[in-house]
Amino acid sequence: MRVALFITCFNDTLFPGAGKAVVTLLERLGCEVDFPLEQTCCGQMHVNSGYGHEAEGLHERFARVFGGYDAIVSPSASCTAHVRERVESIGGKVFELTEFLVDRLGVTDVGASFPHRVTFHPTCHSLRLLDVGDRPLRLLREVRGIDLVELEGARECCGFGGTFAVKNADTSMAMLSDKVRHVLDTRAEVCASADTSCLMHIGGALSRGRTGVRTMHIAEILAAQE
Amino acid sequence: MSFKTAARETLQDAQLRRNIGKATTLIREKRLRAVAELPDWERLRDAGEAIKASAMATLPEQLERLEAAVTAAGGTVHWARDGAEANAIVASIAKRVGTDEVIKVKSLATDEIELNEALEAEGIHALETDLAELIVQLNPDDKQSHILVPAIHRNRAEIRALFEQTIARGQSLGNEASAIAEAARLHLRNKFLTVPMAVSGANFGIAETGTIGVVESEGNGRMCLTLPRVLVTLMGIEKVLPSWQDLEVFLQLLPRSSTAERMNPYTSLWTGVTPDDGPREFHLILLDGGRTQVLEDEVGRAALHCIRCSACLNVCPVYERVGGQAYESVYPGPIGAILTPQLRGLDAAPSLPWASTLCGACYEVCPVKIDIPSILIHLRGRVVREEQSKLTPEALAMKGMAAAFATRRRYEAAQRLARLGRGPLAKAAIPGWTAMRDLPEPPKETFRDWWKRERGEG
Numbered sequence: 003m004r005v006a007l008f009i010t011c012f013n014d015t016l017f018p019g020a021g022k023a024v025v026t027l028l029e030r031l032g033c034e035v036d037f038p039l040e041q042t043c044c045g046q047m048h049v050n051s052g053y054g055h056e057a058e059g060l061h062e063r064f065a066r067v068f069g070g071y072d073a074i075v076s077p078s079a080s081c082t083a084h085v086r087e088r089v090e091s092i093g094g095k096v097f098e099l100t101e102f103l104v105d106r107l108g109v110t111d112v113g114a115s116f117p118h119r120v121t122f123h124p125t126c127h128s129l130r131l132l133d134v135g136d137r138p139l140r141l142l143r144e145v146r147g148i149d150l151v152e153l154e155g156a157r158e159c160c161g162f163g164g165t166f167a168v169k170n171a172d173t174s175m176a177m178l179s180d181k182v183r184h185v186l187d188t189r190a191e192v193c194a195s196a197d198t199s200c201l202m203h204i205g206g207a208l209s210r211g212r213t214g215v216r217t218m219h220i221a222e223i224l225a226a227q228e
Numbered sequence: 229m230s231f232k233t234a235a236r237e238t239l240q241d242a243q244l245r246r247n248i249g250k251a252t253t254l255i256r257e258k259r260l261r262a263v264a265e266l267p268d269w270e271r272l273r274d275a276g277e278a279i280k281a282s283a284m285a286t287l288p289e290q291l292e293r294l295e296a297a298v299t300a301a302g303g304t305v306h307w308a309r310d311g312a313e314a315n316a317i318v319a320s321i322a323k324r325v326g327t328d329e330v331i332k333v334k335s336l337a338t339d340e341i342e343l344n345e346a347l348e349a350e351g352i353h354a355l356e357t358d359l360a361e362l363i364v365q366l367n368p369d370d371k372q373s374h375i376l377v378p379a380i381h382r383n384r385a386e387i388r389a390l391f392e393q394t395i396a397r398g399q400s401l402g403n404e405a406s407a408i409a410e411a412a413r414l415h416l417r418n419k420f421l422t423v424p425m426a427v428s429g430a431n432f433g434i435a436e437t438g439t440i441g442v443v444e445s446e447g448n449g450r451m452c453l454t455l456p457r458v459l460v461t462l463m464g465i466e467k468v469l470p471s472w473q474d475l476e477v478f479l480q481l482l483p484r485s486s487t488a489e490r491m492n493p494y495t496s497l498w499t500g501v502t503p504d505d506g507p508r509e510f511h512l513i514l515l516d517g518g519r520t521q522v523l524e525d526e527v528g529r530a531a532l533h534c535i536r537c538s539a540c541l542n543v544c545p546v547y548e549r550v551g552g553q554a555y556e557s558v559y560p561g562p563i564g565a566i567l568t569p570q571l572r573g574l575d576a577a578p579s580l581p582w583a584s585t586l587c588g589a590c591y592e593v594c595p596v597k598i599d600i601p602s603i604l605i606h607l608r609g610r611v612v613r614e615e616q617s618k619l620t621p622e623a624l625a626m627k628g629m630a631a632a633f634a635t636r637r638r639y640e641a642a643q644r645l646a647r648l649g650r651g652p653l654a655k656a657a658i659p660g661w662t663a664m665r666d667l668p669e670p671p672k673e674t675f676r677d678w679w680k681r682e683r684g685e686g
Contacts (some may be wrong), residue, residue: 009675011633015643016668016677037679042633048626050586052608056630063634130588159545163585168660170583172236174663176245176549177585206665 004034004106006071008096010081011043017198020077020219024099027114027225028075031107040067046084051165057088065092075102076141077221079128079196085228087131098128099221100137100196110140116226117147121190123181123204124157125197138196138220145223151188155180174203182207192216194223230579235550244381248373248551249559251380252542253657258488258541259593264657265481265490275477276596280533283470284426284523290435290468291514297438301500303510311341314515318343318427318460319350321511323423325458327352333442333449334358335429336375336536337462337515339558340571343427354427357416357448359409363387366394373552373560375538376486381551384408416448426452426507430463431535432478433512438472441514443482443492452623453496459507466532474517480534491599519573531566533596540590546583555580562590564602581607643674 005028011019028035044064045057064085068074074096075080082101086093103109122142128134143148161167161177168174181204185193193208195201198219205217238244253346263269283290295305308314322330330347332338344354344365356365363379364372367390372378379387388401388408395415401407428449432441440447440461453459469475483492501510524528541547541561552560557568557577565584569577581604584590589599612623632642647670661667673681 011639014675015646016671018671018673018678020295021675022678032650037676037683039680039685040636042636042639043629045630045633048609048630051607051622051626052581052605052610052612052632053623053626054605054609055613060630060633108585109480126585126587126589130592157589159585159587159589161545161585163587166585169545170232170235171660172239173546173583174550174585176239177545178665199413202668203665206661206667209666210664 003032003073004071005073005075005102006068007035007037008041008044008068008074008076008081008085009037010076010078012081013077013198014166016202016207017219020198020221023104023219023221023225024075024077027103027112029220030113030225031103031109033107034070036071038067038071040057044081044085045088046081049084049088061085061089064089068092068095071095073097073102073106075099077196077219078198079125079132079134082131082198083127083131098132098134098135098196100133100141101129103141103224104137111144112141114224114226115146115228116223117149117228118192119149119151119188119190120192120194120223121151121153121185121188122156122220123153123160123185123195123200124156124191124201129157134196141224142194142220145226147228148223151190153188153193154184156184160200160204162200164199167203175207178203178207182211182213186213190215192218192223194218195219196220229556231554231556231583232483232579234556235554236585238551238554239459239549241551243383244551245549247381247383249548251377252548255488255542259485259542262484262488262490266484272477272480273595273597276481276535277533279469279474279477280596281530283468284466284529284532286470287465287468287523290470291465291645293470294433294468295514296511297435297437298440298500298510298512301438303438303500303512306511308513308515310517310518311343311515312346314341314462314513314517315346317511317513318462319347319352321460322347322352322425323350327685329353329399329419329423330425330427331355331357331423331452331456332361332426332429333421333444333452334361334378335427335462336558337428337429337464337517339372341515341517342461343462345351355416355419355423357419357452358444358506359412359446359448362412362416363390366390368555371553372558374541375536375559375561375563377538379557381553394646416451420448420451420455423455425458425460428452428459430461430467431482432473432475432514433463433468434470434472435468437499439472439497441475441497444494445487445492447494450496451495453498454506457507458509458511460511460513462513462515464517465519479531482535482537485535485539485593485595496617518573522570525570525606526568528570530598531563531570531603533598534563534567535596537595539593539595542591543589544584545587545589546585555583562600562604563598566598566600566607569607569611574607574614578611578615581611586657640676643676647671647674
């Protein structure tokens, strides 16, 4: 199957590892991956910050760049939800990675091996805007050697919320400190998720606290063959 | 004060955070169980949403039907454009009755228009009879912080101390909840039997029959509604329901969403006046108070569907940390963040639409399916458009970024800047971020540079 990778501006610029892992993973599963270089940003940040009119051009651009593909895969639940809702002509063809693997490719065992203790933070947008349900966990459970541990308060927001983390930094930190406490309680080596934006937030506190816990995009675990 | 500043203050209060966290966690779990008992919960939500939408779409007609039915049943209907008009109507009734004291059953609408303060200025004391309202009222420095449980930020020990200093007049009450409640009961009972006038809110006003409904847990409300000679009900115009049958839906949705009970302990329904039973006089004040203005906003108007259950407060991670007082409104939490700026005007509370991470937990639980995150985004847009003439640093950054994202060449140039920690957004965002969190090391190459290196420009 030929698929287009919608990497998102955030991953492209700050977390290229997530994108590389998606490429590795999809190619291992027999997909032909294309990366349309004309892609930029889906406009979510503008819309959510109240600058919806600035995003209109970006929505049109998205539809133009990805218009020729039947399936578009993204390592971000948040951006997937945005284009699905806002880019009418093409939104229905965009899949968040775990949705694509489970629903379109019909696999849960992706041939990964990752012998580490891992906990999973299901981001708000993957839970409530995309309704991905337990798809990420079904994929992770099939990973060889993984010790997957449940995260208390998993469904609760980590406090990132885009510009919220900066505009209401104190409240954001109060939420984050509870999330981090729950992560530490699991004694996991790795906190994984389907959105690197939330992971940047959680990882920022894990790093500041010198906890030694790493954050990883779920694609990086599913691509791993350690 | 902005939400950010108010929240910074309440976040300092560790006891408040513990009290609220404990209470909301408990009720969240109870609500899940109560809702799971109904196999048709989602269909009930759909029905609730549809009834509210149709009532709002035909509001003038419904209100006229309500007025006619109440009048036919022997009640008197008053129309109030704003709080000042409503307050004046209540005060004039009290003066005619000749009382300097009225008893009240919890009503957010009266809090919204600051009725107690207005009556006090006229020499009339309004005594709250709802236990939680009474707790807040007894402490002049306190403010309510929850729609349903205004004293949610207080624990038992704090309440006991407050009662011992006030209504129990120095008497020791012990640590039993029942003994603490008994002190309030004794204090209130005498008032129920002697005060000639009560003021209530309304959960529903049924246009078809002119019936007003109040649901509550303590029975203090029932006392107010049945014992005094004169009953005045203040109802926001959005509380109207077209037909009696609509109650079937809301009496299932409301208690399970608010107190996580199958049915609230007291449901009082009355239609006008009845000879030899209950109040001799009944007045219904229909309050606009900005509501028709909210109706003009096609997206924002769904906020008027709210049935004040407070489920959204109890699941909101922001509310759980900062408490209701940070919202500086009688309507706190997610619903307050969309209702307050609309009722008072965006310029009165411009920071509230940003008091959310858009996590969506509020929408998930709302019994009438108000899409709070979408309305927050819509209101952010309205605030930004009104501020845009000022061209704030943020507006300039957003414009700059939209321009940068418009072509691949500019986007790639902006990426190079961002990786150096420069550019408008990085400058605005980084101080607020790095005060408390580390930023990741910038990667050596972007994904697209890696792709081009590996696969070419293809």
